[in-house]
Amino acid sequence: MADTKSGFSADERAAMKQRAEELRATKGLKGAAKLAKELEACVEAIEALTGVDGDLARAVHRIVGDVAPHLNPKTFYGFPAYAADGKVVLFVQPASKFDTRYPTLNFDEPAHLDDGPMWPVSFAVVEVTDAVEKRIRDLVAAAVA
Template sequence: MAAKDDWTEEERQAMKDRAKEFRDARKKAAQDPLGDLMSKINEMPEHDKRIALRIHELVLATVPELQPKTWYGMPAWATPGKDGKIICFYQSAAKFKVRFSTFGFSEHANLDSGLMWPTAFALLDLTPEIEANIVSMVKQAAS
């Protein structure tokens, strides 16, 4: 690691500017979580974007009080309030360069069923049956 004296004034200023940009972006995301979520969805490849948009519609139609936000740079939906807890999330296949997207639930989701239950699902595409399953799980998870 370079000592402070190894950086030019221009390099130090560039690092300060980048840190300010990062803080400003985080502040903007906190003020407009839906805009942040939609921005992340719009960055996705077309196939992932179509799935993410449909899941967004399904989640909010099922439990309108859930709040859209991003979680690790991916779309997520949380309980209302200042300390909103993530209930469910979507990970695009492209994000981790894998062959399937993931629709999953956090530890705050009410999905408990015995001693073992699924918390994430591989997702290649959406069908009416899969959408119905998502709706059912989101209802239960948010209950």
């Protein structure tokens, strides 16, 4: 439920605070030091997830490492995310973050999933199967092509 003063829910305010903390944590860091700090935060975010949230985040982390190792792991509003040139390409939004029915795999604007005048950029995942992992692999490959 939205707060009448700010229009944001407590979960949304918490996510914004988390994003501000992410930015503060890497302020002044450059190059390898910044990448290492962001990787550490991403791995910690993944390790904190359980159930389908954790299954999806671990699968995406493994797949990005295989298919798009040039993407840099980081967090984005506390979500495990992967970026190129500082811009988030894809991220996992756990169901537990906003108490939703399923986690989602989301692709941001730098992802090259364009397919005519309309295309999906968010995918609900209720179970990580071999077929789901293959679809994620194909989506990540397309996103960075």
